[in-house]
Amino acid sequence: MGGDIGPRITIPASLIALEKDPMLSLLLFGDSQQILPLLENTPYPIKERLTICHCSRTINNEHGISYALRHSKGTSMRLAIEAVQKGDAQGCLSGGNTAALMGLSKILLQPLQGIQRPALISVIPTVEGEKSVMLDLGANIDCDAENLYQFALMGAIFAENILNLVYPRVALLNIGSEDIKGHKSIRDAASLLEKDTALNYVGFIEGNFLLNGKADVIVSDGFAGNVALKTLEGAAKNVISLLKGKSKNSLLKPVFSWLLTHIFKDSYLRLKRINPDEYNGASLIGLTSVVVKSHGSANIEAFSYAIADAAFQVRQQIPNKILVGLEKYQ
Amino acid sequence: MGGDIGPRITIPASLIALEKDPMLSLLLFGDSQQILPLLENTPYPIKERLTICHCSRTINNEHGISYALRHSKGTSMRLAIEAVQKGDAQGCLSGGNTAALMGLSKILLQPLQGIQRPALISVIPTVEGEKSVMLDLGANIDCDAENLYQFALMGAIFAENILNLVYPRVALLNIGSEDIKGHKSIRDAASLLEKDTALNYVGFIEGNFLLNGKADVIVSDGFAGNVALKTLEGAAKNVISLLKGKSKNSLLKPVFSWLLTHIFKDSYLRLKRINPDEYNGASLIGLTSVVVKSHGSANIEAFSYAIADAAFQVRQQIPNKILVGLEKYQ
Numbered sequence: 001m002g003g004d005i006g007p008r009i010t011i012p013a014s015l016i017a018l019e020k021d022p023m024l025s026l027l028l029f030g031d032s033q034q035i036l037p038l039l040e041n042t043p044y045p046i047k048e049r050l051t052i053c054h055c056s057r058t059i060n061n062e063h064g065i066s067y068a069l070r071h072s073k074g075t076s077m078r079l080a081i082e083a084v085q086k087g088d089a090q091g092c093l094s095g096g097n098t099a100a101l102m103g104l105s106k107i108l109l110q111p112l113q114g115i116q117r118p119a120l121i122s123v124i125p126t127v128e129g130e131k132s133v134m135l136d137l138g139a140n141i142d143c144d145a146e147n148l149y150q151f152a153l154m155g156a157i158f159a160e161n162i163l164n165l166v167y168p169r170v171a172l173l174n175i176g177s178e179d180i181k182g183h184k185s186i187r188d189a190a191s192l193l194e195k196d197t198a199l200n201y202v203g204f205i206e207g208n209f210l211l212n213g214k215a216d217v218i219v220s221d222g223f224a225g226n227v228a229l230k231t232l233e234g235a236a237k238n239v240i241s242l243l244k245g246k247s248k249n250s251l252l253k254p255v256f257s258w259l260l261t262h263i264f265k266d267s268y269l270r271l272k273r274i275n276p277d278e279y280n281g282a283s284l285i286g287l288t289s290v291v292v293k294s295h296g297s298a299n300i301e302a303f304s305y306a307i308a309d310a311a312f313q314v315r316q317q318i319p320n321k322i323l324v325g326l327e328k329y330q
Numbered sequence: 331m332g333g334d335i336g337p338r339i340t341i342p343a344s345l346i347a348l349e350k351d352p353m354l355s356l357l358l359f360g361d362s363q364q365i366l367p368l369l370e371n372t373p374y375p376i377k378e379r380l381t382i383c384h385c386s387r388t389i390n391n392e393h394g395i396s397y398a399l400r401h402s403k404g405t406s407m408r409l410a411i412e413a414v415q416k417g418d419a420q421g422c423l424s425g426g427n428t429a430a431l432m433g434l435s436k437i438l439l440q441p442l443q444g445i446q447r448p449a450l451i452s453v454i455p456t457v458e459g460e461k462s463v464m465l466d467l468g469a470n471i472d473c474d475a476e477n478l479y480q481f482a483l484m485g486a487i488f489a490e491n492i493l494n495l496v497y498p499r500v501a502l503l504n505i506g507s508e509d510i511k512g513h514k515s516i517r518d519a520a521s522l523l524e525k526d527t528a529l530n531y532v533g534f535i536e537g538n539f540l541l542n543g544k545a546d547v548i549v550s551d552g553f554a555g556n557v558a559l560k561t562l563e564g565a566a567k568n569v570i571s572l573l574k575g576k577s578k579n580s581l582l583k584p585v586f587s588w589l590l591t592h593i594f595k596d597s598y599l600r601l602k603r604i605n606p607d608e609y610n611g612a613s614l615i616g617l618t619s620v621v622v623k624s625h626g627s628a629n630i631e632a633f634s635y636a637i638a639d640a641a642f643q644v645r646q647q648i649p650n651k652i653l654v655g656l657e658k659y660q
Contacts, residue, residue: 127568175556207557208564224557226505227537231558234538235565238457
C-alpha cells in the first residue's frame, strides 16, 4: 500500500486519522516488515483499531493496465478492494494507480445499476469559502454526451449529500460560454441537461471560474477535468509556497507567518481554504461501495484527510443515495 | 474593435502602448464616434501615430462561426486582417472571437508552407521567474499526433526566438507521466517527438507542474490547453485578489500593500510575475504574419501588454523565423 512514497506517509496518516476519529477502524494492506516499525510507539487504544493484512505484492503498471489487472491477484490494492467486496471493510482508500483502482473496483465492486461509467469526483474550494464538486477527474479519458449527462446526475446527488445542498447548480467545463464552443459531446450533453428539469443546469463554465462558486457541480471528461484540477492544485501550492516558505530572507519567515495568521487572518484563512492538502481525497462514484483515491504524492496530512473523507462517505451511505437519487431523477 | 468591453479599454491601452514605444504606429479599426471622444486630450506626438479606420460592423457570432465568416465583410476584425494582408500593417491584434480571428486569418493571411494547423501560443511565467510557452490554447479543439508534433516544432522555434533559448525543452501536457496515460494522439505524438533528435523532448507534463519550469514548451490540444491556461489565470487572479484587495478590514489594506512591497519584496515580486495581465497576449502562430489575440475581458494594462507583444513579434520577424526553422528541423 501507499502511493508514490509508501508506508512512511500512509502509516503516520492512518494514525492521525484514527486519533481524530474514535469510531474508525482500518485494515492496512501492505508489507508488514515495512509497516510494523512505524507502529512501534503507537498507544494501545489506537493500535487496537488497526489490522495489518500482510502482502508483499503491489500493482505493477509498467506493462500496461490490462496486464496489471490480469496479474493483480494478491496485490495490496486488489486485496483491499476484495475486503470491501467480502464486507470486511465498508470502503477502500488507495494512493495507487488510478486506472488500476478503477479497473479493479469496476470488476470487483460493480457499477451501480444503470451507470455506464463510474467517475472520479472531488470537492474543490471556492474563494468565498464555499465548496463545489468536480467530476470526472481522470477515470474516463474519452466521454460521450450520455456519459457527461450521467456524471452531472451523480455529481448533483453527491453535492446534495456531501455538501448538503438543495438543487445544486450544474455546469459543463468548456472553453467558452457560447453555445457553439467546445467538443460536440459537450454541446450534446448541454442539450440533454437543458431538457432535464430535475437538474439545475446553469450552462458552460470556463477554467478561470472554477474557484468562483459559479456552479456547485462542475462536469467534464476525465482528461480535461484532470488537467484542470492538477493545474488548480499546482497554482495554489506554488503561490502558497512563494508566500510562506521560499522567501530568501529566512529571518522574515516567522514574522510573515505571524502577520499572516494574526493581522491578515481573514485573507489567510481564505487562502488556506485553497490548500490542496485538505482536498486530497477524490472518490470513485457510481460503484456499489465507497472507493477513495488519494494523490500518489500526497503528504501525511493530505492522506489523513482522504481517510477521513472515505469514512464520511461510508457513514453518509453515498453509493446507496446515488442509487436512490438516480431512480428519482430518471 | 475591442473585445467584450470595447474602446473604453482598447483606446486607453493603445495610448499607453504608444507612449511606451515611440516607434509604434497603430491603425484602429472601429466606430470613430466611440473612439474620438476617448482621444480628446491626447497630445499630438501620440495622436500622430494613430490612424482611425472607421467601420461600424463587428463580427457577430450568434449564428455560428461559418455564418460569421461568410458575413464578415466590412467588420473591424476583417478590415484589420486585410490591412495586414495589403501590407498597410505588419501585425494584427484583436480582443474578439478566437474562432473568427483564426478563421479569417487562415483565409486572408494563409498558414505558412507545410503547416497543417496554425495554433494559439502564449508565454506563461514560472515560479522561478523564468518563462515558458504553451500551445495550443484554443484554436484547435481536436488534434491528432501530427498536429501536436507540429505544435511542438513551432513552439520550440517560438521559444528560441521570443525567450532566447537554445534547444528548449519540449513536453506534452498529459494526465500522468507514464507512457500509457492519456489520449492515443498524445502517446503517438510522444513517439514522433522521441524520434526527432533535433527537438529536446522531455516527456509528459501534468497540470500541477505548468508553472514549475520543467519545460520551456508545453504542447497540448486546444481544448485542454485552453482549460489549463484559464484555470491558471483564474487561480492566480483569485489568490492575488484574496491577498491584496478583498480583506474585509479596509484599514489594513495600505499596511498590507506596504508590507508586501517593502518587507516581503522578494516574495511579492515573484507573485507579481504570475499576474496574468502581463501575459495577456496569445499569438496565432503558423501564419504568414503576426496575429495576436487578447482576452476579450482584458483590462487596460493587459491590453497594452498585448499590443507591445504584437510589436515585439513583428520586430523579431517571428513568422519568417518559424518558416526558416521548420525547414531546418524537417
